[in-house]
Amino acid sequence: MFRKPRPRVPAIFQGRQGRTLEEFVGIYFTSGPERDAARRLWRAIEEELSVDLSALHPDDDLADIFELGNPAAGSDSLEVVSVILLIEDILGQEALRPDGTLGSFREVVLKHAAQPSVPC
Numbered sequence: 040m041f042r043k044p045r046p047r048v049p050a051i052f053q054g055r056q057g058r059t060l061e062e063f064v065g066i067y068f069t070s071g072p073e074r075d076a077a078r079r080l081w082r083a084i085e086e087e088l089s090v091d092l093s094a095l096h097p098d099d100d101l102a103d104i105f106e107l108g109n110p111a112a113g114s115d116s117l118e119v120v121s122v123i124l125l126i127e128d129i130l131g132q133e134a135l136r137p138d139g140t141l142g143s144f145r146e147v148v149l150k151h152a153a154q155p156s157v158p159c
Contacts, residue, residue: 046091051103057093067097067145072152080148083129088122097145101126104144130154 058066060081068077077097084090090104105122126134126141130151136142 044089046085046089048091048094049104049106051099051106052091052094055094055096058095059093063092063095063097068148070152073148076148076151077144079129080126080144080151083125087125095144097148098143100143101141101147 060078063081064074064077068074081092081095084104085092088105092104095104101122105118123134123141126147130147132151132154134141134147136146141147
């Protein structure tokens with residue numbers, strides 16, 4: 040029987056109180072497009088990258104959440120690429136800021152929510 044790996048809790052979340060996804064979006068993302076984008080990004084990160092986001096603050100930097108560039112945390116260049124590709128797949132646009140960084144969870148959500156909807 041295949042068991043899904045236990046989600047990793049980023050070091051940046053240690054000691055923080057956890058919230059459900061709905062509590063999180065209800066507090067930090069009140070509009071429809073922003074709330075929808077936050078839900079999509081949260082779910083994708085938890086499901087595809089197995090990261091527990093229950094203690095997330097929207098201004099947490101994604102590089103800190105994924106502990107990118109920290110070999111002691113088990114991250115490597117392949118993980119960096121995986122994170123960037125996942126975010127770009129969710130957003131349908133480039134994930135990196137002009138300075139080459141990912142930015143915060145909130146920045147990614149607002150960037151995505153500001154994009155016009157593309158009909159399917």
